[in-house]
Amino acid sequence: MIPHLKEKRIIDSDLLIHLFDQFNQGILIVDLEGRIVSANAMFANLTGYSLSELIGLPFHELQIHKEQIVDCRMPGEKKTKWQGEVQMDRKNGEQRTLWLEIFPVRKNGRVTQFVYLYAQPQTMAYQDSLTRLPNRRCIHDYLNTALATAHDQRQIFAVLYVDLDRFKMVNDTLGHASGDQLLKEAAQRLKSCLRERDMVSRMGGDEFLVLLLDIKGQQEAEEVAKRILASLTNPFFLQDQEVYITASIGISLYPYDGDDRETLITGADAAMYRAKRQGRNLYEWSKPELQAGSFERLILENSLRKAIDQEQLLLHYQPQLDLKSNQILSMEALLRWQHPDLGLIPPGEFIPLAEETGLIQSIGEWVIYSACTQNKAWQNQGLPPVRVAINLSATHLLQKNLPEVVAKILQTTELEPQWLELEITESAIMQDKQTAIQVLDQLKQMGVHLSIDDFGTGYSSLSYLKELPINTLKIDQSFMRDIQENENSRAVTYAIISLAHHLDLSVVAEGVETEQQLDQMREKNCDAIQGFWLSRPVPPEQAEQWMTYTLERGCLE
Structure with missing residues (x-):
């Protein structure tokens, strides 16, 4: 230079x-x-x-x-x-x-x-070899120039930190060649959203930095962020497959969010992570007062990396009740993190972090292994055999060697496949339907029970539902909350029960909390329920008490 x-x-x-x-x-x-x-x-x-x-x-x-x-x-x-x-x-x-x-x-x-x-x-040394965009070093130098110009001429400019959502899934399922192709096409889409005087650079991995020079203010930056999000909604064609991705964007504005390079980039980066935590496919503005939270997030991430080795992760179990036999049908394993300083951390606070950092892979395998080990221990104690249900993330579902991983865990724990239930969401399946069906087919052939979780909140399409090798639909708990007052919730719930039975699927109603909700599910021939009316998620010892009670009484009274 x-x-x-x-x-x-x-x-x-x-x-x-x-x-x-x-x-x-x-x-x-x-x-x-x-x-x-x-x-x-x-x-x-x-x-x-x-x-x-x-x-x-x-x-x-x-x-x-x-x-x-x-x-x-x-x-x-x-x-x-x-x-x-x-x-x-x-x-x-x-x-x-x-x-x-x-x-x-x-x-x-x-x-x-x-x-x-x-x-x-x-x-x-200023160009990214894959996308041919300016690289991190180049944008840093360019940003220094922009700062000097904006200061002299009293201009406003914006820094947008763009991160592709779930890009790791593309690499893991389709290979790095497809990932590279996606990055190159995404780079061109980003460029098409900008004016000639603006710049987009690749920071590394699936992260890009956009510099919008001499803008009028916040609204202009937001319009560009919306254009970027919209440009990525069209499918990418990789290996003759349609792949859909989104992006999370953080925005900082000079001079309001900072007057030096590092502050502006760090602020936009932190805002981008807030967009991810709030559901992805969003943009968020830099909030300098919240940047202290970025340090806390770094500490949390470092702690999470040690959580498995230090045995801080644990499982609680929530029973499902068979409405025909009044017996425990299944125990859903729900992950918790017992942090030594912060106490019990709910999954909503650390699962998104695990997905962003790639830790979800090892954590997921630990959950499957631990739940299968626990279930086998219950059986060895002479308790009535039940399935243990585990939620799979999209990352796990679209991992082509998942059946081999599950088979090895079942072999190691000596648990028969019919006592393992894997739950997946509609949205996870639709990220790559073809791969999902292949993986689910192999698991079904092994004898593993398969369920669609949170049904009714995603795509809910008959055209794909009849193709899936599944056993059970779980009605999302949001329909149960107002089923007594909301006619639409009742209509959807009853329709899902009828639909499932016509497809020879069983139905579990989640979120049952009252006697009235239970009666309605019995009346409509729902197969099973799960929720606080029966039990909150409890540690293994209390879950064992449920099964002991069933063994002694023969059924739940």
Whole structure:
């Protein structure tokens, strides 16, 4: 990178070129008329012209194939640095790709010359090799320039931190080649949402940074964020499959959310993570007063990485009641985290963090192993055999070796497959229906019981439901909350029960908390219920008491 050129001191062009001869990059100095004032030896080597041929040559005769290059003959008061990839014709007609950066040189606040800095892309440390976007180093330098310009000219600009949601799932299920293809296409969609003077760069992985220069205010930044989210809603075609992704975006605004590079980027990054925690496919604004929470999140993430080894994770169990036999049908295993300092942390606070960091994979396998071990221990005590139900995340469901993982755990714990139930959500299935069906088919053939959890809140399409090798539908508890007052909730609940029975599926109503709700489910021939009316999630010892009671009485009274 060349040194910053100060307004108050203009270096003699020949002296400057002599200095630039020490750089392994091509350098031009062009005047306001568009003529080359000076050039260094490296630029002459890149173009095939001699230095004497270059001096005085109109710049446009070099045949630079890039319409968006700053027109150096235009008034330069508002010009800032420009950079991008260009095609140049050498003297012998050979065309080559170069990376170009343009710097206006000012004297007394007015542009007097332009410095053109060329490098071959493979030797340029400012470009991401996969997406061909500017990289982290480039955007950092560009942001420094934007800060100086915005300060001098009292401009507002925005920094958008964009992270693709569930990108790891694409790599894990379709392979890294498909992941790379998605990143390249996503990069182009991001670029299409911006103006010519804006910049998008790849920060690494599936993260991008967008810089919106000289905007009017918050509304303009929000409009761009909405365009970006909308641009990603169309499917990506990877290996002849439709793949849908979304993005989470954090926005910080100069000078309101910070006046230095790190503060603006950190604020946008923290806002992006809030968007993820609130459901993804959203944008959030930087809130400097909440950035202390970013440190707390880092501490929580580090603690979560140690939670399994330090035996801080535990399972509580909530029973399901068979309404025909009045016996315990299944025990759903629900994850809890007993933090040594923060106490019992509910899953809603750490499961999203586990998904973002990739820890959900190892945590999920621990849950399956622990629940199967516990169930086998209950059976060895002579308790009535019941299924143990486990929720699978989309990451697990779309992992093609999931059946092998489950089979190994069942073999290790010596639990028969029919006593394991795996619950998946509609939304997880629809992320990649073809892979999901393949995985579920293999699990079903093993003898594992399969359920659709939270049914009625997602896609609820008959066209896909009849294709799935499942045993049970679990009606989402949101319908049960107001089933007595809300006619629509009753209608949907009764329709789901009827639909399931016509498809030879059993039905479990979640969230049953009152005697009246229980009676309604019995009246409509619902197969089983789960909820606080029966029991809250309890530790293994209390779950054991439920099964002991059933063994002694034969059924629940």
